[in-house]
Amino acid sequence: EEEEVKHSLLSFFTKLSNNNGPLDSITGWNLTSDPCKDRWKGIICDKRALSVKKIFLDGLNFSGTFDAATLCTAKSLVASLTVVSLNDNNIRGENLEEIENCRQLEILYIRGNQFSGSLPNSLPRLINLKRLYISNNNFSGSLPDLARLSGLTEFLAQNNQLSGAIPNFDFANFGVFNVSYNHFKGPIPRGGARFPVSSYINNPELCGDPLPNCPIPLAASALPSAPGTQKSNGGISRNQILMFSGYFLLGLALLILIILRLLRKREKIKEEKIEAVNNVAAVDGGFKKPNFNSKDDKLDEIKSEISDVSGESGVFSSSLVVLPCSDVNELRFENLFKAPAELLGRGRHGSLYKVICEDQAMPLAVKRIQGWIMSGNDFMRRMQRLDQVKHPNVLPAIAFYCSRQEKLFVYEYQKNGSLSKLLHGTQRGKAFDWSSRLSIAATIAEALAFMHQQLHNDGIAHGNLKSSNILLNKNMEPCISEYGLMVVGNQSLSVNGFQAKEETEDGGFKADIYGFGVILLELLTGKMVQNNGMDLARWVVSVVREEWTVEVFDKALIQEGASEERMVNLLQIAVKCVDRSPEARPGMKQIARMLNTIKGEEEERSMDASEP
Numbered sequence: 001e002e003e004e005v006k007h008s009l010l011s012f013f014t015k016l017s018n019n020n021g022p023l024d025s026i027t028g029w030n031l032t033s034d035p036c037k038d039r040w041k042g043i044i045c046d047k048r049a050l051s052v053k054k055i056f057l058d059g060l061n062f063s064g065t066f067d068a069a070t071l072c073t074a075k076s077l078v079a080s081l082t083v084v085s086l087n088d089n090n091i092r093g094e095n096l097e098e099i100e101n102c103r104q105l106e107i108l109y110i111r112g113n114q115f116s117g118s119l120p121n122s123l124p125r126l127i128n129l130k131r132l133y134i135s136n137n138n139f140s141g142s143l144p145d146l147a148r149l150s151g152l153t154e155f156l157a158q159n160n161q162l163s164g165a166i167p168n169f170d171f172a173n174f175g176v177f178n179v180s181y182n183h184f185k186g187p188i189p190r191g192g193a194r195f196p197v198s199s200y201i202n203n204p205e206l207c208g209d210p211l212p213n214c215p216i217p218l219a220a221s222a223l224p225s226a227p228g229t230q231k232s233n234g235g236i237s238r239n240q241i242l243m244f245s246g247y248f249l250l251g252l253a254l255l256i257l258i259i260l261r262l263l264r265k266r267e268k269i270k271e272e273k274i275e276a277v278n279n280v281a282a283v284d285g286g287f288k289k290p291n292f293n294s295k296d297d298k299l300d301e302i303k304s305e306i307s308d309v310s311g312e313s314g315v316f317s318s319s320l321v322v323l324p325c326s327d328v329n330e331l332r333f334e335n336l337f338k339a340p341a342e343l344l345g346r347g348r349h350g351s352l353y354k355v356i357c358e359d360q361a362m363p364l365a366v367k368r369i370q371g372w373i374m375s376g377n378d379f380m381r382r383m384q385r386l387d388q389v390k391h392p393n394v395l396p397a398i399a400f401y402c403s404r405q406e407k408l409f410v411y412e413y414q415k416n417g418s419l420s421k422l423l424h425g426t427q428r429g430k431a432f433d434w435s436s437r438l439s440i441a442a443t444i445a446e447a448l449a450f451m452h453q454q455l456h457n458d459g460i461a462h463g464n465l466k467s468s469n470i471l472l473n474k475n476m477e478p479c480i481s482e483y484g485l486m487v488v489g490n491q492s493l494s495v496n497g498f499q500a501k502e503e504t505e506d507g508g509f510k511a512d513i514y515g516f517g518v519i520l521l522e523l524l525t526g527k528m529v530q531n532n533g534m535d536l537a538r539w540v541v542s543v544v545r546e547e548w549t550v551e552v553f554d555k556a557l558i559q560e561g562a563s564e565e566r567m568v569n570l571l572q573i574a575v576k577c578v579d580r581s582p583e584a585r586p587g588m589k590q591i592a593r594m595l596n597t598i599k600g601e602e603e604e605r606s607m608d609a610s611e612p
């Protein structure tokens, strides 16, 4: 039997590698060794090293064929094989119908290959299948009835040529689902609206929630009219009359709503004027008063955008507050708005502009947040408190502005970009080695622990911690930016793994821990974050649970020879930070301590290595 398994694996690999290429360079795959005991590359066996459980050959440049007939023949192999993962190669398919013989298969990942033609009709007979990734191939034709697979929880099929209807999946079971960029048509089955539009886009004939409604089929209007819907003498049926009166009433209601909104807007502008005057009064004690005399109405992009919302420019000028210890020359509101501004990003919570003021030595970054509901006095108190707590690795605001509808925050522009850019930007590939990553993680942890400790009683957490908010200063040291710009009970409740239902006093702080955990995962995996890091966290946790821990790490780190032991230690901290339950997440002080221990060990090792 063992021989049979070996033969079957070897012929499978030979076909995968097209009789050349990687197979030659992958040592150990031969008839004289044992796939489990001799740990063939890409093979994972059960704990007693008796049977092959998983085949994991992602990104190895295979350009041959996936022959399901060779893989799924040896009896003892098909009885134990649960995972086949061949993502990101250049493989085509052969005898795919035979896949049904690999009946224990739970995971089939063949994303990012050259598969074409129809999906095997036998797929729904893989009754243990839980995850199927076939995205970024050239599969065409309609999907087999995958809805029969009651255990299927993840299905990624984007970027193929698939057509026909989406099977009637029980979406309640799904954690991940994407069929975008295909040719699917017809209505999205019930429950499909659980997933965002991006899971369905670019299927021109697909319709229904969350996409626009499906057109009413023409056939229905061509049907003979039922009794009671007879046309009247004038040619219009009773139903049509009812429908038109419905439209008329709806139109009327809309008109009334618009008038009401306009009236309310006028009222708000009035209130805002009053509040702005109050704001100026409130800042006398703690802050430098702005030097202002603007009545200019030739404002640039930001100003006009803001004016759209407020309708009045002078109101804003009066409440720009410049913080005392900032390094800027007299910062005047009118100069800020006259200066050329470049939109750097429009995030979930606001927009960020780079502004170059003539009278300032350095460019500024201006963050604009809308819809933050907080009274002028509370806001001023918050900013005053934030200004009292300083840490060299937390970027302070230089100035801010507050109105009822929006807040502006002015920072020094950091030309070295963010941690997110460093990890995922065009510079990716430039050495960003393990010890630098570890050092950045430890520095952020210390800074965040300090801020949490100082501001705990004030209830001011960061609220939106993520790698794009970790900026690199001129010495390439990490600085936490935008601390305290999101408020618990407001925007932050739905972000960073912190759901409204879990609201507690410590909510914002626990959300920061989650955000920090996601940053650690980004540093370890090199992977991009989507969906507030929940996808990355879920993926890492599932891989770790499947005992593939090493597979999560960034290939650059593995190639560099980074210490697996310390990476695993860091991963363990990250996994604790992204625990679904906020109470189970450790505190920042404890995290900083653990990180410093790992960093200390790393430094000791490099000192040992450099000693003669």
Ligand SMILES: Nc1ncnc2c1ncn2[C@@H]1O[C@H](COP(=O)(O)OP(=O)(O)OP(=O)(O)O)[C@@H](O)[C@H]1O
Residues within 6 Å of the ligand: 344, 345, 346, 347, 348, 349, 350, 351, 352, 365, 367, 411, 412, 413, 414, 415, 417, 418, 464, 468, 469, 471, 481
């Ligand atoms: N002071 C700064 N100097 C230089 N770049 C900055 C500065 N602050 C932010 N950035 C960068 O500008 C880009 C846009 O910032 P923005 O804050 O709008 O994005 P975001 O953090 O993804 O969104 P949000 O905070 O609304 O969730 C990001 O890449 C960010 O790293």
